[in-house]
Amino acid sequence: MKKINRRTFLKASAAAAVVSSVPLYFSFNDYKKAAEEIEIKQIPTFCHGCTSYCGIIAHVKNDRLWKVEGHPIHLKSRGHICARAHGMAAYEYSKDRITSPMKRVSGDKFEAISWEQAFKEIGEQLNGIVRKYSGNSVVWMEHGTHRKTYVDRFFDKIGSPNFITQYSTCFNAKTNAWLQMTGTSLNGDHQNAKYMIFEGRNFAGGIIPNGMNQITKAKENGAKIIVIDPRYSEIAKIADEWVPIRPGSDLAFRLAMANVLISEKIYNKVFVDKYVEDFAEFWKYNKDKTPEWAEEITGISADKIREIARDFAKNAPQAFVEPGWHGLHSHYINSTQIAQMGIILNALVGNFYERGGLMPSAGISLGHLELPTVFGPEKGERVDGAGVEGKYRSVEASRGIAQIVPKLVEEGKVKAVFVCNYNPLRTAPNPKEQVKLKNAELVVSINVDWNETSYHAAHYILPEHYYLERFEHPYTVSGHLAHDHPQVSLRQPVVSPMYDTKGTLDILKGIAEAMGYADLYPFTIEDDIKAAIKPLGIDMERLQKAGTIEFPATVKTGFPLKKGKPALSTKTGKIQFSAELLRIEGNIGVPTWIPPLVSPDPTKEDEFRLIHGKQPWHSHAFTSNNDYLMAMSERYDGTYMWINTSRAKKLGIENGDTVTVESSIAKNQVQVKVTELLHPECVWVPSTYGGFSPNNKTAYNVGVNFNDFIPVMVEPHSGTTMSQEVVVKIRKGVK
Numbered sequence: 001m002k003k004i005n006r007r008t009f010l011k012a013s014a015a016a017a018v019v020s021s022v023p024l025y026f027s028f029n030d031y032k033k034a035a036e037e038i039e040i041k042q043i044p045t046f047c048h049g050c051t052s053y054c055g056i057i058a059h060v061k062n063d064r065l066w067k068v069e070g071h072p073i074h075l076k077s078r079g080h081i082c083a084r085a086h087g088m089a090a091y092e093y094s095k096d097r098i099t100s101p102m103k104r105v106s107g108d109k110f111e112a113i114s115w116e117q118a119f120k121e122i123g124e125q126l127n128g129i130v131r132k133y134s135g136n137s138v139v140w141m142e143h144g145t146h147r148k149t150y151v152d153r154f155f156d157k158i159g160s161p162n163f164i165t166q167y168s169t170c171f172n173a174k175t176n177a178w179l180q181m182t183g184t185s186l187n188g189d190h191q192n193a194k195y196m197i198f199e200g201r202n203f204a205g206g207i208i209p210n211g212m213n214q215i216t217k218a219k220e221n222g223a224k225i226i227v228i229d230p231r232y233s234e235i236a237k238i239a240d241e242w243v244p245i246r247p248g249s250d251l252a253f254r255l256a257m258a259n260v261l262i263s264e265k266i267y268n269k270v271f272v273d274k275y276v277e278d279f280a281e282f283w284k285y286n287k288d289k290t291p292e293w294a295e296e297i298t299g300i301s302a303d304k305i306r307e308i309a310r311d312f313a314k315n316a317p318q319a320f321v322e323p324g325w326h327g328l329h330s331h332y333i334n335s336t337q338i339a340q341m342g343i344i345l346n347a348l349v350g351n352f353y354e355r356g357g358l359m360p361s362a363g364i365s366l367g368h369l370e371l372p373t374v375f376g377p378e379k380g381e382r383v384d385g386a387g388v389e390g391k392y393r394s395v396e397a398s399r400g401i402a403q404i405v406p407k408l409v410e411e412g413k414v415k416a417v418f419v420c421n422y423n424p425l426r427t428a429p430n431p432k433e434q435v436k437l438k439n440a441e442l443v444v445s446i447n448v449d450w451n452e453t454s455y456h457a458a459h460y461i462l463p464e465h466y467y468l469e470r471f472e473h474p475y476t477v478s479g480h481l482a483h484d485h486p487q488v489s490l491r492q493p494v495v496s497p498m499y500d501t502k503g504t505l506d507i508l509k510g511i512a513e514a515m516g517y518a519d520l521y522p523f524t525i526e527d528d529i530k531a532a533i534k535p536l537g538i539d540m541e542r543l544q545k546a547g548t549i550e551f552p553a554t555v556k557t558g559f560p561l562k563k564g565k566p567a568l569s570t571k572t573g574k575i576q577f578s579a580e581l582l583r584i585e586g587n588i589g590v591p592t593w594i595p596p597l598v599s600p601d602p603t604k605e606d607e608f609r610l611i612h613g614k615q616p617w618h619s620h621a622f623t624s625n626n627d628y629l630m631a632m633s634e635r636y637d638g639t640y641m642w643i644n645t646s647r648a649k650k651l652g653i654e655n656g657d658t659v660t661v662e663s664s665i666a667k668n669q670v671q672v673k674v675t676e677l678l679h680p681e682c683v684w685v686p687s688t689y690g691g692f693s694p695n696n697k698t699a700y701n702v703g704v705n706f707n708d709f710i711p712v713m714v715e716p717h718s719g720t721t722m723s724q725e726v727v728v729k730i731r732k733g734v735k
């Protein structure tokens, strides 16, 4: 922070006087005294740097944010935050924020318009679209589900079932497998574990501050950490062992682990007999998936696979394969089976509901407003086919298939698209396809800055309040980490809105009103918050003061039972090794070996699999326009693509060289880091860069993005993008 002195004060005063034409009556000393004496308020809220939503305390002086720090109680932060939290807090003052509603007038030209005009025009166009094509032609795309309850009322009114999240580009395979096989979702109990396997899971890259604290404490207490990953990732730095696996072969490794556990009879037979269904069917298909079989595919020796499987069993139940999120779960044609195997390996050692194994993340039920029922036209089938018989039946309808929306626009099935807190043009495969979103009759982007979707595809941009300026529906803190005590957390304004922006509820209200549905939202965000927390026995004042409130423990160890019988929310109450929904078109419900869709030709020196991952100071492309975080990228050569030393040598490539990367759909140039810390058969790029919106100036034209090189694909079971099913050719120089 620049220190103020008499000279800078006088300069600033003169400028202020010119701008405002208001005479300044007080002296520098008065000003300095007032500035020093003004109270620094500490206001709790939660971070928006990634979906961990860690609790933070904002320090605010004169309605200006000074700093943020970790909330001491919030499960994900416990007093600590990561670099992204600081960078994203500073983004409040970014030069690239959208300052008022915008309308595209021609090409890349926009004009600022009033909210009244925006609502009127959007409302009229939407009415016309719904009348002509039905509500089923309208899609809402959002990063997650946070605004879903508000959107649901709107979609009930117009008759659309099409709420689509970005999860098909992230982790659908994992949530789908857990839902189908267990009816729940458990997390690693890191702090009590003795043995943790992180396979394709970079916990120190997709960082959760308190999660890393728990892992390092467990390590101090003697826990062993095994990292299976083609890249020496950040979590590998604290591992006891890094096992570089051939990219695309994780399913084979997991099948062979299970084979050792079962054939050597070191699995937990008592647990399996009591709580597992379809064990025999799984074994029937996988008896021959021995470590020797897997050695060929994974490049990991049969002895090493046996050693890991035996150590895993020996330390169970205080041992787990970390369930993970993005890594592996949207990457391959066999991602659903990889996710199934994550559940099966943990079940085989009987670590479910055991301390140090897999435990729940305590949730709490919130209340809701009693609102008049919305009557609208009957909804048709989801336009993306998620959960629809004959299309993508086993894909979770609540999450949808984001990457195919532009194709649905082209086919004339989607006519209006709302994109909220999401940027599919940069975060979904093949931007040349994604940009076709703009061909819908109406595209509205509700975002805070000029991201690629706003700049290249939106007809209207409606600026949302930044996260430090708004209330949101209260949040139950759960997921990622095991914990016994439910928590509720509140996002609340810590500074006044800087620009002519609105919260999403008010944006929806404005559009609904313009469509003639003035009574659709007869409540304010404050009413909604009060109703949500009412059953918890707390009031708004208390929650605003505390930011995060923790409740007495609700989680118990031991497999859930009802009248002595297994009571998971599955058909049998047990863990289903066979997922019924997967048995379509000749497929079986249990996982067995499915090779990757594509692989580099080992005889070709220039062919590699392109893989990607998160850096600890970025949240994929979401943070790429941040000056502070991009300064870190520059300092650490963070935009470089990694290539293995021996392969680079064969191609005459040296550290820092520019190379050409070419896939079947794109070609681009990037600088490289030559390293021993990557499997020779792949190249790795961070998932952050390749910005192509000229108005997001910090990110513009920096680095490359893996999505540029991937065709739009849909993994049939979970709807994911298969984002590592891509082979690229690498050449030195710009060719």
Ligand code: SF4
Residues within 6 Å of the ligand: 047, 048, 049, 050, 051, 052, 053, 054, 076, 077, 080, 081, 082, 083, 084, 085, 207, 208, 209
């Ligand atoms: S992990 Fe970091 S960026 Fe994500 S919510 Fe927590 S503090 Fe914010």
